[in-house]
Amino acid sequence: MKKSFAVFLKRNLAFAKLAIVTNLEYRLNYFVDAIVQPIMTTGIEILLWLGVFAGTHSVTINGFGKDFYLSYALWAAFFARIATSWMYEFRMIEEVSSGTINSLIVRPMGFYEYYLSQLLGYKFITTIISMIIPIIASYYFKLPCIYERIPLASLLCFYYLILVHTISFLVCSVAFHLTKISSFTVAKNLMLWILTGELFPLDLIPQPWRSQLISLPFASGVYLPVGYISGRVDHSYMVHGFISVTIALVILNLIASWLWKIGLRSYSGTGA
Amino acid sequence: MSIVIETKDLSREYLSYQKPEGILNSIKGIWNRKYDSKIALNQTTLQIESGKIIGLVGANGAGKTTLLKILSGLVTPTSGDATVLGYRPWERDYKFLKQISILLGQKNQLWWDISPMDSFVLLSRIYDLELSTSRKRVLELAEMLQCTHVLNTQLRRLSLGERMKMEIIGALLHEPRILFLDEPTIGLDIVAQENIRNFLANYVKEKEPTIILTSHYMDDIATLADRLLLISKGNIVYQGTVDEFVKNSNSELAHDEKVDFEEVIRRFLETESRIR
Numbered sequence: 234m235k236k237s238f239a240v241f242l243k244r245n246l247a248f249a250k251l252a253i254v255t256n257l258e259y260r261l262n263y264f265v266d267a268i269v270q271p272i273m274t275t276g277i278e279i280l281l282w283l284g285v286f287a288g289t290h291s292v293t294i295n296g297f298g299k300d301f302y303l304s305y306a307l308w309a310a311f312f313a314r315i316a317t318s319w320m321y322e323f324r325m326i327e328e329v330s331s332g333t334i335n336s337l338i339v340r341p342m343g344f345y346e347y348y349l350s351q352l353l354g355y356k357f358i359t360t361i362i363s364m365i366i367p368i369i370a371s372y373y374f375k376l377p378c379i380y381e382r383i384p385l386a387s388l389l390c391f392y393y394l395i396l397v398h399t400i401s402f403l404v405c406s407v408a409f410h411l412t413k414i415s416s417f418t419v420a421k422n423l424m425l426w427i428l429t430g431e432l433f434p435l436d437l438i439p440q441p442w443r444s445q446l447i448s449l450p451f452a453s454g455v456y457l458p459v460g461y462i463s464g465r466v467d468h469s470y471m472v473h474g475f476i477s478v479t480i481a482l483v484i485l486n487l488i489a490s491w492l493w494k495i496g497l498r499s500y501s502g503t504g505a
Numbered sequence: 506m507s508i509v510i511e512t513k514d515l516s517r518e519y520l521s522y523q524k525p526e527g528i529l530n531s532i533k534g535i536w537n538r539k540y541d542s543k544i545a546l547n548q549t550t551l552q553i554e555s556g557k558i559i560g561l562v563g564a565n566g567a568g569k570t571t572l573l574k575i576l577s578g579l580v581t582p583t584s585g586d587a588t589v590l591g592y593r594p595w596e597r598d599y600k601f602l603k604q605i606s607i608l609l610g611q612k613n614q615l616w617w618d619i620s621p622m623d624s625f626v627l628l629s630r631i632y633d634l635e636l637s638t639s640r641k642r643v644l645e646l647a648e649m650l651q652c653t654h655v656l657n658t659q660l661r662r663l664s665l666g667e668r669m670k671m672e673i674i675g676a677l678l679h680e681p682r683i684l685f686l687d688e689p690t691i692g693l694d695i696v697a698q699e700n701i702r703n704f705l706a707n708y709v710k711e712k713e714p715t716i717i718l719t720s721h722y723m724d725d726i727a728t729l730a731d732r733l734l735l736i737s738k739g740n741i742v743y744q745g746t747v748d749e750f751v752k753n754s755n756s757e758l759a760h761d762e763k764v765d766f767e768e769v770i771r772r773f774l775e776t777e778s779r780i781r
Contacts, residue, residue, distance in 0.1 A: 255619055
């Protein structure tokens with residue numbers, strides 16, 4: 234038991250390293266993904282909030298001042314980068330639909346763990362580099378930021394990433410039956426764009442929707458960690474986030490494993 | 506010798522969507538689709554002893570790759586049963602997967618974006634091998650295949666022949682007891698084909714794995730195979746040695762005609778194509 238866990242750990246560490254090695258092979262692409270893209274997203278969102286405040290002629294919106302929204306926009310873009318896996322989801326779907334999955338399922342390892350470890354490895358290396366930017370920007374522009382809360386906020390976001398991966402695994406299982414499903418990923422990502430709070434803070438949504446959306450596990454991707462860092466939400470929300478993600482993980486993993494088994498049974502070995 | 510592969514009435518059926526031509530039929534296909542069923546493997550029963558090289562021969566679509574994929578655990582049969590080394594392949598028990606390897610000549614199994622050496626380190630982790638031992642083994646195999654110089658070049662930058670050599674090293678790294686080779690020399694020039702054939706022949710002498718080999722190059726089969734499995738429209742139509750097969754075929758010909766293995770197979774495949 235102890236040995237098999239050690240083997241599992243070593244294997245998954247190797248998968249995480251694979252993601253790092255692969256991504257660092259293409260340095261410019263990595264730099265654009267880790268730095269340029271979130272900076273551009275942040276820039277757009279900050280301009281948007283500056284425009285909103287200029288238009289409303291109000292000092293606060295929903296009880297929070299301009300600095301809180303600028304801080305939210307700054308951090309949200311970087312946390313959203315952690316909380317998405319569309320790139321790996323497309324790869325997973327492609328493995329199934331093109332048949333390259335063959336080389337993975339005849340080896341003593343799981344498809345779920347293989348991609349999860351790669352995803353976590355890649356996000357880890359990206360986060361270390363990209364998170365320097367909002368930390369410096371917050372400090373320089375004196376935006377509301379509780380720095381000691383960053384580790385717990387990041388932990389919740391990474392925990393949520395496992396849920397995101399499980400959703401990807403579920404979508405990918407469908408590829409065994411329906412060859413082309415990239416539109417599923419796009420539709421799902423659009424939904425998560427709102428549900429995570431990437432587009433705007435979820436507390437702007439009127440009741441009763443607000444409470445319901447915040448209680449969903451998706452809020453743990455962006456709204457809760459960013460709200461926690463910028464002082465919009467307190468510790469109890471974070472505890473709720475961890476619990477809701479855990480429940481969703483159990484339920485979605487059961488459904489995904491079932492779909493995966495059915496998919497493999499019908500798989501023809503030449504692509505879906 | 507012990508039996509390592511055993512199948513009983515093993516069948517696999519595939520369903521494929523049939524779309525009549527034209528845009529109207531595409532629209533109709535949104536709510537009404539017709540599927541055609543095809544039996545790729547039909548109630549196959551066979552036994553394979555350990556340490557043998559089995560040449561699996563048949564026309565395109567005869568069912569040889571399907572059989573190979575079922576036995577390696579890639580595909581689940583529609584009915585029937587099979588055991589490989591005592592395991593049901595499609596249950597994909599890790600203990601089973603650690604003892605087999607499959608090489609699909611038309612698909613890459615190593616990682617495209619990294620060097621073969623990085624891939625081999627990763628494979629060592631997957632198969633739980635000592636890193637130092639597997640590194641030594643890689644160098645040994647690379648030496649035999651004369652490709653040590655490309656071990657640190659990104660896989661995508663290698664030629665087809667070099668890539669195939671890397672795939673072979675990857676497939677043999679964990680010293681599998683059963684090796685499934687699906688057209689390992691496809692697309693290679695004559696010299697490269699011969700190199701790989703010689704390498705496999707030496708490897709088999711040394712390690713004695715059981716190998717199931719499919720190839721469209723009859724030289725591969727004639728040089729390497731101890732036994733021949735002839736498959737036609739999902740059915741095994743001949744099981745025996747290559748020599749017996751040639752002898753039987755010659756006895757059916759006019760007394761002044763004598764043909765070699767390649768010619769016998771060519772005639773068999775030609776007949777197959779006409780029937781199909």
